[in-house]
Amino acid sequence: MMLYFCGCRLDLDRAELHRPDAGVVKLRPKTFEILRLLVQNAGRVLRKQELMEAVWPDVHVGDDNLFQCIREIRAALGDDTRQTVKLVSGRGYLFTAEVTVAADAPALRPAAPAPAEPTLPEVAPTTGGTPEPAADRPSGRAQTPPAKTRLRRPAAVAAGVAVGAVVALAAATQVIPQVIRPDLVVRRAPPTLAVTAIVDASGDPRGAGVAADVTARLTDGFAHIDTIRVVAPRVAESASRAEPAALSRASSDYELRGELQRAGRSWVLRARLIRPATGEIQAVATVSVDAHMPDPQLQQSRLAAGVGHPLARRLNESLEAGSQSAAASAGRTKVVIEQATAAINQTSRERFGMAQTMLEGALAAEPDNVDLAVALAALQMRGIQMVWYTPDEAAAAEAQAGAALERALAAKPNAIAVLETQCRFLSATNRFVESLVSCARAASLDPWNGLALYLIGLGQLHLGRFEDALATFRQADQFDTPAVSRWTWRLGAGWAQLMLGRGDDAVPWIEQSIAITPGTGRSHMLLAAALQQAGRTDEARAAMQEGLRLRPGTTAKTVAPPTRNASPLFVEGATRLITLMVAAGLPEQ
Incomplete structure (x- = not known):
């Protein structure tokens, strides 16, 4: 039909x-x-x-x-x-x-x-x-x-x-048809994850309530992932503390257990992903948040996201096991990717070059390694978005990344890292409607994925949906994971506020982003626009001078974002921002 x-x-x-x-x-x-x-x-x-x-x-x-x-x-x-x-x-x-x-x-x-x-x-x-x-x-x-x-x-x-x-x-x-429709073929049921109730070991009177809330948030988050089935905590009136684990062990492929503790001024949540049949620990995650945070909802959201994000990714890796990379090289691959990511955490053109050289060298030694190819493609997309390539280099990087992603999607269609990179690729190549679909798929496999949420917000910005984008960036900030991407959604929130004409509201978001990653230059120029819009002209000029020091030779023409496939609302807003930057000292030519 x-x-x-x-x-x-x-x-x-x-x-x-x-x-x-x-x-x-x-x-x-x-x-x-x-x-x-x-x-x-x-x-x-x-x-x-x-x-x-x-x-x-x-x-x-x-x-x-x-x-x-x-x-x-x-x-x-x-x-x-x-x-x-x-x-x-x-x-x-x-x-x-x-x-x-x-x-x-x-x-x-x-x-x-x-x-x-x-x-x-x-x-x-x-x-x-x-x-x-x-x-x-x-x-x-x-x-x-x-x-x-x-x-x-x-x-x-x-x-x-x-x-x-x-x-x-x-x-x-009067005969049974010989052709069987694919959608009627019996398929293997997805693996089951049992989320057991977080144990309150804090000794704090508020601990039981916090543990229950975090358990509910983790259960809801993992239930959002359509590649697994989730068994919610089971609490019987006469059950012992160990009974939920015993009940889930009999039928679940994975089990999530955790304990909430107090350490000084902080709540500390430790969680483990376990194979119940063997008792093997697949992953361990720990997060701490300020116990005196004024917003308890934000506190509990960050506790759940702090363990949910790494465990969701580890679960995804486990389900996507059997990639073309040999098991023996998987550890080395992970180390190289983590080192490359660390090299660009404090983003600058030089660190970007170091990371690219590192990944290209590793891929030359293992040309069929899907994970390395995807990591390099992700880096190349960052280079395009940060305008760290010449036009010819950008075109070559786009073609190389596109080919690598096509192979990766065929090999690992549900891998979070692959979907994230495809999302970034579509965003960097101005295919914003498609990027929203791909980014949403990545977020559906890891509901606490701040990077995917940032890219969704970026797409919404370019489509002129400024309020939606601001809400998405704020949601990413509520989760605050992963830490390596924290500066992006805070910069995005400032950008969205600017597009809405709220310079005063934009300033603290952009300043927080710069405090995390001070070397981009473009962030300082965006801050200059926000300060100029807020009427703080002297500070705006100082911010623009710092931006020009980090990115010498930048002009109004070279800093303007690409407008292909962008909404007229976005183009109009971007033009206003360039005007503010010029007023703060950005050369027009």
Whole structure:
């Protein structure tokens, strides 16, 4: 079955969304299922709870899971105005586009009348319709245009046509079909993760509440990952503390255990990812936060993210094991990548060059190592975004990174590092709508992934969605992971505030970013624009002088961001920023 709307085609058999301008858009299974439900119920408000119960049956998940799917759908459809997938306040979501339904082949008719069934008088016949216009016909193999009908009761139509075809085939042939549809093949169930209740060992009266909240946040976060199944903590009235672990050990592939302690002024959370069958510890994560932080929600969010982020990545690596890199070289690969990352933590052109040389040398020794190729591609994308390449170098780096990512995605389609780099690649090459989809996929495999959130915010900025971008950067700051990317979302938040005309609000965000990574130069120029907008002209000039010291030769022409595929709102805002920088002392030529 095919569903057509807004120039798009939803292929229910292959679980694919086809767009006329972008080919097949890859959606993760849960997101596709939400889109299918919305489209098949076009014109009817679907309650949030109704959607969540349909897509996550018998699994406890938070509202964020649904919100993330809706964001991915809007990005995939280019629904920047939120008018196609519309939030009906207090009720749910409404798919507003007109939908038509078609089959790939003429409907099969039974040899004898089928048993009487309730009729659907408002649905037009599914044969003899008007062929779709050539301009709207999806690309692909040549075929007779399928019959179509306007979809008024979509769920009933889709189910009725599918069941009718099966009944007709059985009546006509009286044999079992020999062709098995791929979506009906029994697949191996995803591995199970049991999240056991965090043990309060703090001796603090507030400890039990903090531990319970962090447990709930970890459970919700891991439940968002569609490559695993999550077993929530099980607490029985007469159960001992060890019973939840015993219950999960019998049926779970992985188990998460943790203890909350107090150390001076800090909460300290230690968590382990364990293979229950063998007792083998797969990963250990520790995080500490200020116990006197005034915002308890932020405190608990950072505790959960501090262990959730590294454990989610380690779990992903475990599930994606069997890459082309030999096990013996995996340790060396990790060390090289970590060293290269450390070299650019305090970002500067010189450190970037050191990191690139390091990765290129390692890849020359292991040319088939997917992980090294992806790490180099990620670095090259940073070089393009920071304008550290000449135009010719940037074109060569883009081509090399694109080829490496194509191979990596074929080898490791669900690897977080690969998806993050593809996200950065699409962002750096100004394919912002596609980048939102890819970045959202990376974030869905690690819900505490600040780097993916930063890149989502960057895409939203370029698409003119400044308030959305600010909210995304703030969410990344709430998690504050990974530390190596902390400066990026704080700079992004300052940039978003500037685009909204809030120079005073932008200044502290940009200053925090510079305090972490002071060597970029461009950050100082953005700070100069914020100070100029806030009327602090002397400070603005000082910030611009520092930026020019770090990036000599920069002019208004060379500092301007690329505008290809960017929203007119972004172009207008970027022009205002350049004007502010010139007023603060940036040379025009």
